[in-house]
Amino acid sequence: MAITDSSTVETPAEMRIAELTHQGVMHIHGEDAEGFLQSQFINDLSELSSGQTQINGYCDAKGRLLAIFQLLKRAEHFFIIAPNEILPGLIKRLNLFVLRSKVTIEVLPWHIFVAWGSEIDTMVATLGERSGQSDETLKDPNLKTIRSTQLMTFRDDSTALLLLADSKESIVNEPVLAELLTPEAAWQSDRVRAGVPTIYQSTVGQFLPQWVNMDLIDGLSFRKGCFPGQEIIARTRYLGKLKKRMVAFSAQGIDDQAAQSLLPGSTVYDQDQQKIGTVVDAVEYPAGDWHLLAMVRLAGVSDTLLAGEVTLHAEKLPYPIPETTDSKADSQQA
Structure with missing residues (x-):
């Protein structure tokens, strides 16, 4: 929500x-x-x-x-x-x-x-x-x-x-x-x-930890013992850099109907209306000012993307996003 x-x-x-x-x-x-x-x-x-x-x-x-x-x-x-x-x-x-x-x-x-x-x-x-x-x-x-x-x-x-x-x-x-x-x-x-993700009921089971930057905010350990999904998470790390990451956006002047397209789990599109990612979190504060996090394919990120009819403007996160290259493991998990 x-x-x-x-x-x-x-x-x-x-x-x-x-x-x-x-x-x-x-x-x-x-x-x-x-x-x-x-x-x-x-x-x-x-x-x-x-x-x-x-x-x-x-x-x-x-x-x-x-x-x-x-x-x-x-x-x-x-x-x-x-x-x-x-x-x-x-x-x-x-x-x-x-x-x-x-x-x-x-x-x-x-x-x-x-x-x-x-x-x-x-x-x-x-x-x-x-x-x-x-x-x-x-x-x-x-x-x-x-x-x-x-x-x-x-x-x-x-x-x-x-x-x-x-x-x-x-x-x-x-x-x-x-x-x-x-x-x-x-x-x-x-x-x-601050680039801190949240999982809601609408996004349960959708994201690998690295796709929402958990490895960049000290939320994921590669040194500890086994846990569910560890093999896939480790493979994604060691077989190449990720093509998908979580980035920040903002939007202004959104009415209640348009805001429905900003709910977590909603689809994010590029300017050609091609699916490029998924909304992770969104909040309106103060009224009329929206701040969002979305998991996107980095190769397709531009200064403006779309969620429904809403134009999303790219914002900077307080931590750097590593450069990306094709990752076989990442592609297999898409």
């Missing part, structure tokens, strides 16, 4: 906080949790210490992404932050492989907030470090508070503060936070412009 906002004025960038109403929290814990997740996910959990986050993903046997998410580790507990619409399918698939492992997977009814901006260090110092270290603390229904605060650092060197809370009131009751509330679309717009 595309996130939109009706605000006509962008919130000042010094400091913001948004509730991620379209995201949910999955909790994985148990004696075998870390080993189990290491065998399933595409990034290396051995590089994740308690109190850290990483961008990670989950693929099917063909190497196609079923999910992209932020993974938070707290002691023996792991928390996945991902779109609500894909959580049921993600839980169902993970449970297929639990077998006799001592692992529990559940969705928590927590609210997710993220704070970002130039004063993030001051906010971290003000709130302090809060974390649950036991099942009792993490799941006590009578504890109405901010359960966890965690600083996240991204590939573009930006930072943000992830807050998990029982309710919106837990945030509003913090004076340092309440006056900074801004629409969710503001955060999603920043992430799209």
Whole structure:
């Protein structure tokens, strides 16, 4: 789904906080949790210490992404932050492989907030470090508070503060936070412009990790052990450079009907109306200004492409896209 906002004025960038109403929290814990997740996910959990986050993903046997998410580790507990619409399918698939492992997977009814901006260090110092270290603390229904605060650092060197809370009131009751509330679309717009992809229900199973730049934003490890789809993903890397990558676009002055052609999973065309790619993510913020990520064939990229009747204007990502050559593996996966 595309996130939109009706605000006509962008919130000042010094400091913001948004509730991620379209995201949910999955909790994985148990004696075998870390080993189990290491065998399933595409990034290396051995590089994740308690109190850290990483961008990670989950693929099917063909190497196609079923999910992209932020993974938070707290002691023996792991928390996945991902779109609500894909959580049921993600839980169902993970449970297929639990077998006799001592692992529990559940969705928590927590609210997710993220704070970002130039004063993030001051906010971290003000709130302090809060974390649950036991099942009792993490799941006590009578504890109405901010359960966890965690600083996240991204590939573009930006930072943000992830807050998990029982309710919106837990945030509003913090004076340092309440006056900074801004629409969710503001955060999603920043992430799209930073080149961070998201998998929605409409794009489950469509993209190899490299096609959406997971290898360029530290979201994919080629050094860890086996995981679903690893052979195909590795073959795509070692048999040649990719012909497909995720790039950024913008569009302005789009009405509601035209915006339907910008939804994730929609087709992107070149000026000759030939299919060249697929929309990965799109967000409108402020009203009338659209920011998009699309997976495209790099050989056909120009300054302007089309999604339906909408003209897309190429934008720069904050990280470089490697030069491309024909890849036999990439062609076979098209």
